[in-house]
Amino acid sequence: QLTDGKGRCSCIGKGSDVIQQKHFGKIEVIPKSSSCEYVEIIATLKLTGEQICLNPDSKWVQKMMRAIIKKRSSRSTRQ
């Protein structure tokens, strides 16, 4: 799934289209850059710390990202 880091992109191939959101702790979104011409989304699994590439073109992944960010973060009440 992930390259050994020497290559320019972190992910090999498109990545997973679907993943259970409850399994991962953090998601990294790496915009296109001079070192990698693909947007890359990497989820880190809570239990194992394993990193899994997600497919940025997957409707499901896009929907999940929006859902996570939109979840009433109730921080608006926090100063």
Added chain:
Amino acid sequence: QLTDGKGRCSCIGKGSDVIQQKHFGKIEVIPKSSSCEYVEIIATLKLTGEQICLNPDSKWVQKMMRAIIKKRSSRSTRQ
């Protein structure tokens, strides 16, 4: 902006509403969890590696996240 890590959440307060997308290399989205009841979005600046909390409730931040993910990643042509 960020706590010293001992607290439960990584970000102090709501975070920035607007940030120049071209300045950061990577964005971490940390869903709510037992250790922090807020969704947290942390951008890492390319040049300095500095981490900046973004406000998940900011329409601008949400729009930027969608834009990054939706940018024709042209990976669909890559196997």
